[in-house]
Amino acid sequence: MVHYLLFLIPLLFVLFCIGIFVFNSYMYKYILSFIITLVIVCISGYLAFMALLGSVIVIDIPISHYIFGDNIRFVIDKLSAWFILVIDITCVTGIWYGGYYMSMYKKQLSNISLHFISYILLLISMIYVVISQHMLVFMIFWEIMAITSFLLVIFVNDKEDVIRSGINYLIQMHIGAAFLVLAFIWSYILSSDFSFDSLSRSFVLVSDMFGGWGSLILFILFFVGFAIKAGFIPLHTWLPYAHPSAPSHISGVMSGVMIKTGIYGIMRVLTYIPEKYTFAIGIFLLIISVVTALYGVIFAIVQHDYKRLLAYHSIENIGIIGIGLGIGTIGVSYHNSMLILLGIGGALLHTLNHSLFKSLLFYTVGSVYTQYHIRLIDRLGAIILKMPFTAFAFLFSALAICGLPPFNGFISEFLIYSGLFNTFFISTNITNIFIFFFSILGLAFVGGLAMLCFTKIFGVMFLGVQRDVSIDTTHVKDVNILIKVLYIFIILIMLSIGIFPQFYLKFVFSIIANMYDIDIYTLNPFIDNHFVVLSNISLSAGIFLLLVLFVYLLKYLLQKGKKISIVPTWGCGFLGYYPKIQYTASSFTKPFVSISQGIFDIKKPDIYGCVLDVFPKKCDTKYETHYYDKIDTQIVIPFISVLKKMFLKIAVFQNGKIQTYILYAVVFILLMLSLIIIIW
Amino acid sequence: MVNILFILLISLIFPGIINKTKAYFGGRKGASILQPTYELFKLIHKGVVYSSSSSIITQITPVIYLAVSLLVICFLYVAYPPLISFTGDFLFVIYLLTLAKFFMIISALDRGSAFEGMGASREALYSMLAEPIIFTLFSVFIFIQGHIISIASIVDVFKDYGFVTLFILISICIMLFLFTLIENSRIPVDDPNTHLELTMVHEVMILDYSGIDLAMMVYGTVLKFVIYGTLIFNLILSYAKHFIILSDIQTIGLFLIIQIVFAVFIGIVESVFARLHMNHNSQFILSVLSIAIIIFITSFITHLHI
Numbered sequence: 001m002v003h004y005l006l007f008l009i010p011l012l013f014v015l016f017c018i019g020i021f022v023f024n025s026y027m028y029k030y031i032l033s034f035i036i037t038l039v040i041v042c043i044s045g046y047l048a049f050m051a052l053l054g055s056v057i058v059i060d061i062p063i064s065h066y067i068f069g070d071n072i073r074f075v076i077d078k079l080s081a082w083f084i085l086v087i088d089i090t091c092v093t094g095i096w097y098g099g100y101y102m103s104m105y106k107k108q109l110s111n112i113s114l115h116f117i118s119y120i121l122l123l124i125s126m127i128y129v130v131i132s133q134h135m136l137v138f139m140i141f142w143e144i145m146a147i148t149s150f151l152l153v154i155f156v157n158d159k160e161d162v163i164r165s166g167i168n169y170l171i172q173m174h175i176g177a178a179f180l181v182l183a184f185i186w187s188y189i190l191s192s193d194f195s196f197d198s199l200s201r202s203f204v205l206v207s208d209m210f211g212g213w214g215s216l217i218l219f220i221l222f223f224v225g226f227a228i229k230a231g232f233i234p235l236h237t238w239l240p241y242a243h244p245s246a247p248s249h250i251s252g253v254m255s256g257v258m259i260k261t262g263i264y265g266i267m268r269v270l271t272y273i274p275e276k277y278t279f280a281i282g283i284f285l286l287i288i289s290v291v292t293a294l295y296g297v298i299f300a301i302v303q304h305d306y307k308r309l310l311a312y313h314s315i316e317n318i319g320i321i322g323i324g325l326g327i328g329t330i331g332v333s334y335h336n337s338m339l340i341l342l343g344i345g346g347a348l349l350h351t352l353n354h355s356l357f358k359s360l361l362f363y364t365v366g367s368v369y370t371q372y373h374i375r376l377i378d379r380l381g382a383i384i385l386k387m388p389f390t391a392f393a394f395l396f397s398a399l400a401i402c403g404l405p406p407f408n409g410f411i412s413e414f415l416i417y418s419g420l421f422n423t424f425f426i427s428t429n430i431t432n433i434f435i436f437f438f439s440i441l442g443l444a445f446v447g448g449l450a451m452l453c454f455t456k457i458f459g460v461m462f463l464g465v466q467r468d469v470s471i472d473t474t475h476v477k478d479v480n481i482l483i484k485v486l487y488i489f490i491i492l493i494m495l496s497i498g499i500f501p502q503f504y505l506k507f508v509f510s511i512i513a514n515m516y517d518i519d520i521y522t523l524n525p526f527i528d529n530h531f532v533v534l535s536n537i538s539l540s541a542g543i544f545l546l547l548v549l550f551v552y553l554l555k556y557l558l559q560k561g562k563k564i565s566i567v568p569t570w571g572c573g574f575l576g577y578y579p580k581i582q583y584t585a586s587s588f589t590k591p592f593v594s595i596s597q598g599i600f601d602i603k604k605p606d607i608y609g610c611v612l613d614v615f616p617k618k619c620d621t622k623y624e625t626h627y628y629d630k631i632d633t634q635i636v637i638p639f640i641s642v643l644k645k646m647f648l649k650i651a652v653f654q655n656g657k658i659q660t661y662i663l664y665a666v667v668f669i670l671l672m673l674s675l676i677i678i679i680w
Numbered sequence: 681m682v683n684i685l686f687i688l689l690i691s692l693i694f695p696g697i698i699n700k701t702k703a704y705f706g707g708r709k710g711a712s713i714l715q716p717t718y719e720l721f722k723l724i725h726k727g728v729v730y731s732s733s734s735s736i737i738t739q740i741t742p743v744i745y746l747a748v749s750l751l752v753i754c755f756l757y758v759a760y761p762p763l764i765s766f767t768g769d770f771l772f773v774i775y776l777l778t779l780a781k782f783f784m785i786i787s788a789l790d791r792g793s794a795f796e797g798m799g800a801s802r803e804a805l806y807s808m809l810a811e812p813i814i815f816t817l818f819s820v821f822i823f824i825q826g827h828i829i830s831i832a833s834i835v836d837v838f839k840d841y842g843f844v845t846l847f848i849l850i851s852i853c854i855m856l857f858l859f860t861l862i863e864n865s866r867i868p869v870d871d872p873n874t875h876l877e878l879t880m881v882h883e884v885m886i887l888d889y890s891g892i893d894l895a896m897m898v899y900g901t902v903l904k905f906v907i908y909g910t911l912i913f914n915l916i917l918s919y920a921k922h923f924i925i926l927s928d929i930q931t932i933g934l935f936l937i938i939q940i941v942f943a944v945f946i947g948i949v950e951s952v953f954a955r956l957h958m959n960h961n962s963q964f965i966l967s968v969l970s971i972a973i974i975i976f977i978t979s980f981i982t983h984l985h986i
Contacts, residue, residue: 384735404779444815448808459789465733536766547747563727569793583797591805
């Protein structure tokens with residue numbers, strides 16, 4: 001039975017843990033981790049392909065009924081197979097890039113060993129999360145995922161803000177886990193069954209008991225638990241701290257796939273909701289996703305640190321995936337299979353697309369960090385002249401993330417837009433049509449804002465002239481040949497989805513048809529219609545590339561024999577060129593900030609009290625503007641400081657002296673004995 | 681193919697007509713209508729100057745800009761069905777134009793000059809604010825049609841010739857006109873004549889282009905004008921089709937007339953109005969968006985699918 005190959009994976013992990021301590025050099029540890037990752041990916045990928053192309057794979061742990069009292073089952077259905085493939089691709093690219101990035105730290109051998117062990121364990125736990133059908137087993141692997149990612153995030157553990165963001169992350173993940181456990185326990189109490197299939201029965205039973213509100217509250221519990229992991233507003237505050245502190249390949253993997261396990265959870269629960277509540281839940285998802293997308297991208301624009309910018313951008317893309325899910329759920333309530341296929345299809349394809357281009361973005365900025373060791377955009381510049389390969393990899397992934405053809409971002413946004421436009425025709429309720437229309441406007445705004453964000457970061461970081469002249473850039477060189485191959489590999493996958501989307505969408509639509517029981521008679525005409533559209537898109541994208549080549553050839557021919565001269569930039573007669581007269585990132589976004597000030601919590605130094613004389617001697621000549629997240633500074637941080645004050649009062653009991661603790665133990669034992677005697 | 685031929689033909693005289701109109705308003709005779717075309721040919725013969733701090737992005741941006749404009753005109757309907765057309769192609773076209781704008785903005789930041797960054801930041805903001813306008817307009821078309829449309833099917837958008845449809849037609853034409861002014865950075869958003877850095881949005885981004893690069897950028901901009909003029913022509917045709925049946929030659933004649941009138945109107949606006957204060961530009965664009973939303977509400981109330 002080839003399905004039991006799945007249980008080879010934990011065995012490989014154990015062998016790996018032993019093997020990694022055998023070697024004493026960074027290179028051998030890395031090669032062992034890479035090989036083990038490849039083997040695990042091959043096994044899980046093979047099983048996933050079998051499930052996608054054939055039928056659902058069901059794996060029971062043998063004799064689990066007698067040992068644990070319950071049948072522990074793993075099911076690889078088409079949805080899990082898709083997520084396994086997304087996880088596999090991104091984890092392979094992560095460990096591939098990780099070798100280059102971690103070679104910065106190759107002296108810290110024991111930390112490196114722990115890092116690679118946590119990485120492999122994260123990969124294994126993510127694979128098992130998406131295939132677990134038993135709720136408690138799911139929670140176990142969810143918890144392993146949280147702890148291993150925590151260990152991965154705090155790798156650079158001598159910096160205080162790294163540890164602080166790691167602990168912030170760990171605590172928030174456990175709050176989410178608390179909500180999930182609450183939801184699972186409530187479902188068990190209702191249906192006496194720990195498997196996910198019983199969720200549909202639980203929802204029906206809870207609506208019998210408490211009416212519609214019961215179902216809504218149960219769904220909200222699940223949603224909060226998964227949304228903390230995914231990064232929906234207002235549960236996103238861990239993301240902008242955890243991603244910058246983590247090493248770049250870990251940020252790429254976390255942003256690319258670990259967030260998507262939250263999306264997987266939401267999608268699983270959505271398939272079990274009874275039909276009469278799907279409309280309300282769909283509208284709720286749609287509204288919260290549009291808010292998430294807008295909030296994420298608006299905050300991404302004003303960040304100074306490029307990794308924090310990319311972290312906020314992940315929030316925006318999660319919002320776009322949520323919009324797709326919302327449309328699909330609304331389609332379920334109206335029995336409109338076109339909406340279901342377009343909405344959820346766009347969401348599923350966007351999970352793959354986002355994992356590809358966001359991970360590539362993190363890898364390229366990680367390469368910049370390895371050479372420059374600076375995370376502020378405003379101090380960099382002209383990286384394209386020193387690291388052209390990295391710059392072009394960043395450019396292509398920036399084009400893809402803005403949803404521009406011929407890359408893959410356009411295809412998923414096209415599907416979601418088609419779904420949104422189709423929602424106009426299913427309802428005549430004015431409120432609904434307004435909600436759909438403003439979602440379209442929101443998505444259009446998000447596209448424009450993403451373009452503002454990425455022109456800013458690409459233009460300021462990679463182009464122009466080096467803005468901070470005090471940085472020594474003589475030793476900067478581009479990445480080695482292995483990482484160049486990695487960049488080309490990811491860009492080719494992105495281009496293939498953008499130019500030949502039919503191949504990928506065939507799988508996506510078959511997944512949705514399986515999940516929502518759409519029969520062949522509605523599926524096939526839909527696929528035929530849409531494949532005409534998609535082949536036209538690929539044709540147009542192909543024609544565009546050919547046209548670019550043709551125009552370039554024309555330009556080359558017309559320019560032959562003409563004089564080409566290279567002179568310094570025109571300065572309007574000003575000969576004293578200095579790099580600081582260029583536009584920086586803050587000045588680039590200043591017009592935008594001036595119209596959207598109310599959203600941010602702006603901290604500027606007060607300089608007006610200083611300007612007393614012609615030359616302000618008394619103050620600092622530095623002027624910094626920081627934009628803080630209002631949800632963070634006005635909701636989360638005050639709440640935590642209130643909790644801290646409460647806990648400080650109780651902390652009296654923890655005074656560190658062993659004698660007091662022995663006294664507590666003695667008092668407790670005496671109390672228990674006296675209680676037993678009294679009861680007897 | 682005939683479509684593309686006539687679009688390219690009108691693009692040769694389009695900027696000339698705008699300049700001639702402005703000249704007549706100023707009491708002058710003005711340069712000949714073909715003068716901008718002569719200037720394009722002059723630029724092609726000249727050599728090129730590149731900045732020492734620029735990279736290959738400066739060299740590929742004009743190529744991409746012109747290629748995008750040339751591809752978009754393949755989607756338009758003049759008198760015959762266009763070369764490429766499929767449902768939802770307007771999304772492809774809008775994102776292609778955004779791609780061209782993306783490259784223009786980053787090429788402006790490429791040169792490390794203080795002026796071009798100014799234009800780039802303003803252009804990024806205004807195009808971000810203006811993008812929902814075109815989405816609203818297409819939502820109106822989709823709502824009236826009853827299913828997702830292609831750009832070519834705008835010719836069949838209006839189903840009747842009642843008063844409501846006339847109102848929607850006139851307001852959408854005005855919206856498209858204002859949208860063209862915003863997208864191509866004409867008055868009242870920007871002044872293409874004064875090359876003062878405080879007033880420039882688009883002109884400052886192409887400040888450092890010369891020779892054939894400049895020719896490609898200028899021609900790409902002219903093509904964008906003609907594209908929006910064609911959309912207005914399609915709308916007027918779809919309304920006029922209910923009154924008279926036009927043969928192919930008459931349709932092409934109507935196309936040329938509407939483009940010329942469009943150019944004259946742009947010239948009139950440029951001569952009569954002054955540029956807005958730069959801080960008020962975002963307000964202007966958002967007010968155009970709000971009027972577009974009102975048009976959407978009108979169309980959806982009158983065309984509810986029951």
